[in-house]
Amino acid sequence: MVRMDPIVGRFAYIPYEGAEYRVYFEEAGQGVPLVCLHTAGADCREWRHQLCDPDITRDFRVLAFDLPRHGKSLPPDGWWKEEYRLTAKFYADFVMAFCRALGLEKPVVMGSSMGGNICLHLAARFADELRALIAVEGCDYSPGGFIDWWWHPHVHGGEVAAAAMLDIMAPQSPENYRWETCWYYAQGGPGVFKGDLYFYSVDHDFRDRCGEISGTAPMYFLTGEYDFACTPDLAAATARRVKNAEAVTMREIGHFPMSENPALFKRYLLPVLERILRAAPPAL
Amino acid sequence: MALFDRAWMETWRRLVNADEGLRVIGRYFTVDLLFGFGDTSYLVSVKNGAIDQVREAAGHAPRGGLALRGAREVWEQFVQPVPPPRYNGIFPLVFGKLLLMEGDEIVFWQNLRALTVMTHLMRAAGR
Numbered sequence: 448m449v450r451m452d453p454i455v456g457r458f459a460y461i462p463y464e465g466a467e468y469r470v471y472f473e474e475a476g477q478g479v480p481l482v483c484l485h486t487a488g489a490d491c492r493e494w495r496h497q498l499c500d501p502d503i504t505r506d507f508r509v510l511a512f513d514l515p516r517h518g519k520s521l522p523p524d525g526w527w528k529e530e531y532r533l534t535a536k537f538y539a540d541f542v543m544a545f546c547r548a549l550g551l552e553k554p555v556v557m558g559s560s561m562g563g564n565i566c567l568h569l570a571a572r573f574a575d576e577l578r579a580l581i582a583v584e585g586c587d588y589s590p591g592g593f594i595d596w597w598w599h600p601h602v603h604g605g606e607v608a609a610a611a612m613l614d615i616m617a618p619q620s621p622e623n624y625r626w627e628t629c630w631y632y633a634q635g636g637p638g639v640f641k642g643d644l645y646f647y648s649v650d651h652d653f654r655d656r657c658g659e660i661s662g663t664a665p666m667y668f669l670t671g672e673y674d675f676a677c678t679p680d681l682a683a684a685t686a687r688r689v690k691n692a693e694a695v696t697m698r699e700i701g702h703f704p705m706s707e708n709p710a711l712f713k714r715y716l717l718p719v720l721e722r723i724l725r726a727a728p729p730a731l
Numbered sequence: 732m733a734l735f736d737r738a739w740m741e742t743w744r745r746l747v748n749a750d751e752g753l754r755v756i757g758r759y760f761t762v763d764l765l766f767g768f769g770d771t772s773y774l775v776s777v778k779n780g781a782i783d784q785v786r787e788a789a790g791h792a793p794r795g796g797l798a799l800r801g802a803r804e805v806w807e808q809f810v811q812p813v814p815p816p817r818y819n820g821i822f823p824l825v826f827g828k829l830l831l832m833e834g835d836e837i838v839f840w841q842n843l844r845a846l847t848v849m850t851h852l853m854r855a856a857g858r
Contacts, residue, residue: 591826596840603841610844614820618813673816675823 454498458519463544470545471519472512476504479578479724480554482546483511484562486584486703487592487647488608488640489631490518493559496709502717506724507555512545514538516639531642533561535650539568543576555723557581559705561647563677564589566666570689571656574663579723581667581716584674584702586681587653587688597641605633608640616701617673620708628706653685662690667719671700695719734807734858735768737787740775743856744782747849753780757845762838763793767800767831780845792834801830810853821850 453475461468473491475498483494491511498509513520516531542565546554555578558566563585570580598604609629616625632640660666666689670682679696686694697704697715704712732738747753757780764775765788774788792798801824808818817827822843824830832839839846 596836599837599840601837601841607840607843610847611822613844613847614822618819673819675817675827678816 452495452499453504454495456519459545459548461541461544461548463541466523468515468523468541469521470512470515472510472545473498474508474510475499476507476509478506478508480546480551481507481509481720482542482551482554482556483509483705484542484556484558484565485511485514485517486560486562487643488517488635489628490520490634492518492631493628493703493706495706497705497713497716500709500713502713503720507720510549510551510554514541516636516642522636531638533643533646533650535565535568535646538565538646539572542569543573546576553578555579555581555720557583558585559583560585560677560702561643561651563668564647564651564653567653567657567660567685567689568651570661570664570666571659574661577664579665579667581669581719582682583669583704584671584677584682585668585685586670586677587657587685588681589651589677590648592644592648592676593641594644595641597644598638604637604640605635608635609633612702615674615676616703616707617671617699619699620701620711624707624709628703631706657685657688660689660692662692664691665723666692668692668694669697669704669715669719670694671697671702671704673699673701676702732857734810735771735803737785739856740773740785743853744785746852746855748781750848750852753845753848756780756848757842760842760845762842763796764838765792765796765798765800765834767798768806769801769803771803772800777849780849795838796834797836797838798833799825799830800833805829809850810856810858812854814854821847 454473456473459470461470485493490513494511516522563582566580566582609632612632668682668686670679683694686692760780761778766773772789774786776784825832
């Protein structure tokens, strides 16, 4: 009998502002919906370990989708006529469009990097529809990433993105998982990583907006000590400005906890998921 | 042998030239690089992903090439077997302005994978 992952992959047509997006998503498990958001320039494969972990899928219906233009999700019509720049408005709206289209009731949203940053926007705008948010490698401001070299005719965009990401992972993380994460980056579409970083480094500036978050949905910030783009100090400072939030520093982990060292990440994630299940508010 | 002296550079050169992966990913990586370890600088001539020549040098970035300079203490952190956060790669060092990059910047972005693997090998060159 061949060994198989318990993951099921499907395509859904997500309506958004008069258009319909063909979106690829993967899911496994049952229980509280847990929607996982990938990092800039990557896709939902980053969450494959959590999708296959019975300690998580026993109580959670884990879903991970490819944002339009990423992985197997198609870009919108006319993509070839414009430069892609992800905005906070589109990103937050689209996450909620996905959740509503699939009929997910009070989901938990867990995102990493730009997926962590968007958790702040989701918490400010849609807290009543969410059970909790887990911002992995997320903070209120992360400048400097929106540069032309990520999409330049004389530079291989996939190779340069992959190489840059290699060393924002922790040296202690398993080598094969670090390079697997790089592989996802090497497969990104032209201009997609740079376009995502427009959100990450330009359109996302939440420094004066943390007060807009009501705290109705608790927020957890989990940050790897080797992440220099969003350092543990930055995440902790953000958490202090957000109601009903707390921050945890993850030792010997970098910018991609879920894919670079899933076993170690699990040790930090499970207690958070337990607390969400028990609906215990975070310590303030 | 001491960190960043001629013998250490020669050990690093041998490690780079013995790396099979670099022969593949560095096939088109031919450039002069200036490495500045505090007050000590070397001009490293790379040909097809291998180090052809190492010379003591100073001054500006080589024409058409790249200079990467940093405080000796920065490089000492970087070459530890398990470097501390912020010091674990060329990209974080440049992005975090712990290393100063001068010269033809496109060389860095076009060859970042080979440059990353090559500089990782400094950690195996001994202390």
